[in-house]
Structures are given as C-alpha cells and as structure tokens.
Amino acid sequence: MHRPPTAITARTWMNTRVRVLNVTYEDFDVVPAARAVVLLNEELAITLVEHTPRFVVRSQHVAIPLPHTIQLLEYVHTPPRPAIDDDARASFAAVLARDHHRCAYCGQPGARTVDHVFPKSRGGGDHYGNLVAACSDCNGRKADRTPEEADMPLLWVPRAPRTDQKRQQAIWRELAPTT
Template identity: 55%
Template sequence: MRHFSRNPPGSTLDARNWSRADVLVLNVTYEALCEIPAERAVVLISVGAAETVADREPPFPIRSQHVEIRLPQTIRLLRYVYVQHSVLVTDSSRATFAGVFRRDRNRCGYCAEPVATTIDHVLPRSRGGPNTWANLVACCVPCNQRKADRTPEEAGMPLLWEPKAPRHIEKAQRQIWRDLAAV
C-alpha cells in the first residue's frame, strides 16, 4: 500500500489541520484498505460504521457539544468491504533468487528434499529461459546437475509443483497482524 501523507511525520496537529491528518482504514478482517482524512474517520466512528484500533500519539481529542473522540491513527470498519485486489507481481515478473528460496521453503522442486542450495531454470537459460517466478525453482545440487541443460521432460524429472509468483497480499496481512499485536 502506498502512503501519501498530507501531514509529514512529526508535524504537530492543531484545530486548523487535524482534519487533514491521515488515518489507516482496516477491513473487518484487519486487512489494510486505504488511508483517509481524519475528518472522515471521525465521522465513520461517530455514526457507528467503524471503531478505533489505535489512537494517535500524543492524544488529540476531537470535541463537539456532546461527544469527545480521540483522534485515531487506525480504524476498523464494522462491516466487510469487498475489494478486488490487483496483482502487482505476476508469474512473468522478474524473480530474485532469495525470493525463490523463500517461496519454495528451500525444498528442491524435483525431489522435495529440504536442502535446496541452487536455483534451476525450468526452461534453461541457454534456450532463452527468463529469470521469472514461473521459470525458477529451488533445487538441490544433485538434481540440478542431473537435469543439466535440459527441460524437466527431456531429463525425465517432473516438477513436484508449478512455480508461481508469491502472494504478497498474505505477506502484507502478516505484517498488519504483527503491528496490531504490538499495540
């Protein structure tokens, strides 16, 4: 998620600028959705459409004649909002070797042994195989040497799983849960 803060970090809030401060909005499932102006967040809280997850520090009270609400840093919607997620990384995106090891959990794509220390190009580089998520698998040294400069079919070594791009939404969700646990 991109962060386009209208108030730079460390700027002080006052009666004139508090409404332009950014507030993170979470879905019911604690999935980050977007950032909205604090004025809109206060309205969502006051009408019962959202609840405060984390208050802004130092505390900044928003007062009306009958109500006082502390300015939130993060709010959570009380009804689920369906958002179709766009895929930022595709199977044809360029992959990193560290990312491939992480995705495959250091397991060889041909024998499943948890000792993969090399990366194999499913379609060999000598035949134009790219460094993409769909063309790279973690591989142990014996399997990589046995496959050599051939495709898995030519080498008689079928892949145990189809290499795909990792799912970054799940990674972002785990980070949100870690941040909430620290609050």
C-alpha cells in the same frame, strides 16, 4: 529515515491519514482523518489504535480521540486485486524501490540503474523475475552476459514485490498485544 511525529492542531488534524481495516482485520483503505471521525461518530467503525501523540477531535457534543487505525463493524466486500507475479511487467522505478536501491551484485546502497539478469539483447524481458537494481560499475562490468558468464552471482533472487502481504503483516504486528 523515520521522522518524529508532528504536532497536531485544530487546523491540521484533518490532514492526517487513518488506516481502515475491514471487520476481518484485512487492510481496506487509507482515508483522511475527517472521514475516519465520521465513521466513528456514525458508529460504523471502532478505533483500534489511537494516534500518537494523542489528540482529541472536539465538537459541541462529541469528543473523539484521533485514530491511527480503525476497524469497520460490518464486512465490506472488495473485489480481489490482480496478482502481481514474477512474470509481470515491471517499471525501473518499481524495481529500484523493491530492491531498496541496493545493488544485487555487490550489495552497495545507492544503485541507480536496473540490470536485466538474462540480457535484453538475448531475449530477456522487462519483468520482475528478470530485473534487479545495480550500481553503474556492476551493470557495466556484467554488460550483456548472464551472472554466471560474468562470474557475478546475484545476492538474492528477483521476485515480484509482495506489498499487500507486507502491509498486512505490518498491521498484524501493530495490533499484536505487547507483553
């Protein structure tokens, strides 16, 4: 569900969120627009993508187009984030979000339950590689059997979400020159 951009006014521009990239174009943070404007004004960052619709932040001596994405001009070291792998413990909400609420057995949207691929009653764990979104009908039909025993093959292999990689790919697409 994509919402149309809302009009920005002199009273609301500060509520806008701005993506910050490190000098290496790696995703760094999301900050309030007021902080981004300070970074631009202090010449610590440059604007890579302007906000759409265009809005100019003005003061007595400065006019800065509101940015959508900025890049820092000096490298800022960030500690590596812990890797989330298929054996990491998963919450049911995270599994439903990862699978976009689509049943892993029938493919129908609107799944509201989570199924253990290898049943919990038989030692299956609560980790990303063993949990899938499932509609109530499929979850009940599979019961405490494996997909093979229930003759219900999975439509995809459950894996840990790769949100950092997906976000970085989205950044590369956004910054790619259009021809």
